[in-house]
Amino acid sequence: MSLPxxxxxxxxxxxxxxxxxxAKTYVRSVTRLSAESPELSAFxxxxxxxxxxVKIRFSTNLAGDIVISPHCSCPVQWHCKHTAATLLA
Ligand SMILES: [Zn+2]
Numbered sequence: 434m435s436l437p438x439x440x441x442x443x444x445x446x447x448x449x450x451x452x453x454x455x456a457k458t459y460v461r462s463v464t465r466l467s468a469e470s471p472e473l474s475a476f477x478x479x480x481x482x483x484x485x486x487v488k489i490r491f492s493t494n495l496a497g498d499i500v501i502s503p504h505c506s507c508p509v510q511w512h513c514k515h516t517a518a519t520l521l522a
Pocket of ligand 1: 485505506507508509510511513514515516
């Protein structure tokens with residue numbers, strides 16, 4: 434089983450335009466990206482000296498839409514630019 438297919442339009446729907454714009458500047462800071470279904474994980478270099486650890490779990494709802502459960506070790510912890518950047522990467 435592989436991760437579900439998603440596009441930038443999905444990332445926009447999950448995070449909104451403001452986070453998407455911020456996330457784009459972080460795509461190059463995403464390292465050690467790995468996908469092990471149903472989870473995507475990576476490290477993203479942010480403002481702290483150590484990179485933040487990002488984990489995004491995928492599932493689908495009853496309507497068949499992809500649902501994400503993002504988690505990040507940064508202070509925002511959840512729908513942050515690091516998790517959005519990981520999805521874009
Ligand atoms: Zn974060």
